[in-house]
Amino acid sequence: xxxxxxxxxxxxxxxxxxxxxxxxxxxxxxxxxxxxxxxxxxxxxxxxxxxxxxxxxxxxxxxxxxxxxxxxxxxxxxxxxxxxxxxxxxxxxxxxxxxxxxxxxxxxxxxxxxxxxxxxxxxxxxxxxxxxxxxxxxxxxxxxxxxxxxxxxxxxxxxxxxxxxxxxxxxxxxxxxxxxxxxxxxxxxxxxxxxxxxxxxxxxxxxxxxxxxxxxxxxxxxxxxxxxxxxxxxxxxxxxxxxxxxxxxxxxxxxxxxxxxxxxxxxxxxxxxxxxxxxxxxxxxxxxxxxxxxxxxxxxxxxxxxxxxxxxxxxxxxxxxxxxxxxxxxxxxxxxxxxxxxxxxxxxxxxxxxxxxxxxxxxxxxxxxxxxxxxxxxxxxxxxx
Numbered sequence: 001x002x003x004x005x006x007x008x009x010x011x012x013x014x015x016x017x018x019x020x021x022x023x024x025x026x027x028x029x030x031x032x033x034x035x036x037x038x039x040x041x042x043x044x045x046x047x048x049x050x051x052x053x054x055x056x057x058x059x060x061x062x063x064x065x066x067x068x069x070x071x072x073x074x075x076x077x078x079x080x081x082x083x084x085x086x087x088x089x090x091x092x093x094x095x096x097x098x099x100x101x102x103x104x105x106x107x108x109x110x111x112x113x114x115x116x117x118x119x120x121x122x123x124x125x126x127x128x129x130x131x132x133x134x135x136x137x138x139x140x141x142x143x144x145x146x147x148x149x150x151x152x153x154x155x156x157x158x159x160x161x162x163x164x165x166x167x168x169x170x171x172x173x174x175x176x177x178x179x180x181x182x183x184x185x186x187x188x189x190x191x192x193x194x195x196x197x198x199x200x201x202x203x204x205x206x207x208x209x210x211x212x213x214x215x216x217x218x219x220x221x222x223x224x225x226x227x228x229x230x231x232x233x234x235x236x237x238x239x240x241x242x243x244x245x246x247x248x249x250x251x252x253x254x255x256x257x258x259x260x261x262x263x264x265x266x267x268x269x270x271x272x273x274x275x276x277x278x279x280x281x282x283x284x285x286x287x288x289x290x291x292x293x294x295x296x297x298x299x300x301x302x303x304x305x306x307x308x309x310x311x312x313x314x315x316x317x318x319x320x321x322x323x324x325x326x327x328x329x330x331x332x333x334x335x336x337x338x339x340x341x342x343x344x345x346x347x348x349x350x351x352x353x354x355x356x357x358x359x360x361x362x363x364x365x366x367x368x369x370x371x372x373x374x375x376x377x378x379x380x381x382x383x384x385x
Contacts, residue, residue: 041070042097044081049092050255051085053078059103059135073100075107078139079114086118094124095254096143102134102155105208109138109215116142116219123262127254128153128244133232137243138212142219145244146254147235153243154232156216158208162201165189 042054055078057071085091096115118124119142126132126140128147133155147153169176169190180186183196193201213228223242227233238244248254 041072044084046088046091047251047255049090050258051081051088051091051094052251053081053085053094053096055096055098055100055136055139057100059100059108059139061104061107073103073136075104075111079111082111082114082118086121092122093255093258094118094122095251095258096124096126096140097251098126098128098132098136098140099130100133100136101131102136102138104135105158108135109211112139112142112215115139119143123258125254125258127248127251128235129250131232134158138215141216144246146246146248146257147238147244148249149235149247151235152232153235153238154227155230156212156228157230158205158212159230160201160205162193163189164192166192 042056044054045052055073057073059073059075061075063072063074082094085094115124124143126143126145128145128151130148131152132140132145132147133152134157137153137156145153166176166189176188176190178186178188178191183194184200187193187197213225216223216228217225220242224240227238227241227243233241233243235244235247239246246257248257
């Protein structure tokens with residue numbers, strides 16, 4: 001008899017892989033799959049130059065080919081679709097068509113990295129056609145996300161369910177005892193968890209949850225962390241919280257949005273190229289002016305080197321002074337005024353007007369001596385003596 005260790009519903013994160021794949025198949029088979037698109041296995045489609053990759057149903061990993069059923073999104077299939085779209089030269093853009101409540105933790109972070117990586121190779125958008133929750137949001141968080149106005153987005157976090165069947169076993173008269181080599185070995189629903197095991201399960205869920213939170217904060221700058229409490233949000237509130245980027249009714253509108261964005265980007269690139277061309281032209285002109293200035297500077301330097309060396313100044317001698325005086329025509333001199341000025345200065349400093357040449361023994365007044373002296377000076381200046 002199979003042991004049901006995990007309850008399987010369409011709204012649960014499977015953080016611990018189910019042990020019994022057959023039970024998953026049985027659960028899906030019991031659901032009403034007649035007309036519900038959730039239970040039709042979708043395939044990648046090519047629309048012109050756009051690859052439309054489905055992420056529909058519960059996200060699982062490691063399910064064998066023969067066990068795959070409608071209602072599951074197999075991560076290995078998703079990875080194969082991504083690589084096929086990237087390697088298809090006719091595909092220029094990718095749209096992920098999402099309607100998924102999330103699923104297993106195992107493999108989800110790795111495929112999320114792959115989706116984000118190849119979004120840098122070919123423009124990629126994600127369209128939320130119904131619900132983009134938990135692992136599905138993790139997968140698409142690094143893309144531009146467009147949502148239907150009625151779609152739900154969020155459920156950010158992680159959880160695991162442990163079914164304690166020990167009391168049910170006891171009621172049936174079955175006692176279970178586990179012999180284990182370690183504190184966390186042999187954890188089984190038939191035996192109640194110890195306190196340490198219980199703490200371990202909580203810490204494991206928190207570790208995965210924190211990894212999820214870090215991813216969202218890294219790829220969606222400005223996201224409101226109040227969205228990290230596990231709730232899902234309709235489009236208007238999801239946009240306010242920074243979880244999505246726009247609204248559309250269907251994939252075709254998303255493709256139109258991508259086309260408009262590409263055209264806007266092309267126009268922006270064209271303007272940038274034009275601006276770069278102007279800058280390059282200005283730089284070329286500046287370089288030309290610098291060349292002309294350098295050439296002019298060289299000409300000036302060359303002309304300066306051809307100038308004759310200035311003659312060295314000869315030392316000033318008495319002969320030079322005398323020649324200069326001889327070649328200078330003296331202005332008329334008021335001899336009386338000059339004699340008076342000199343006599344006054346000499347008398348003020350020595351008490352005498354100075355030595356006066358004259359006939360020996362001739363008695364002369366101070367005034368006569370001064371006049372006679374300067375009369376002699378005047379005659380010399382006029383060239384008479």
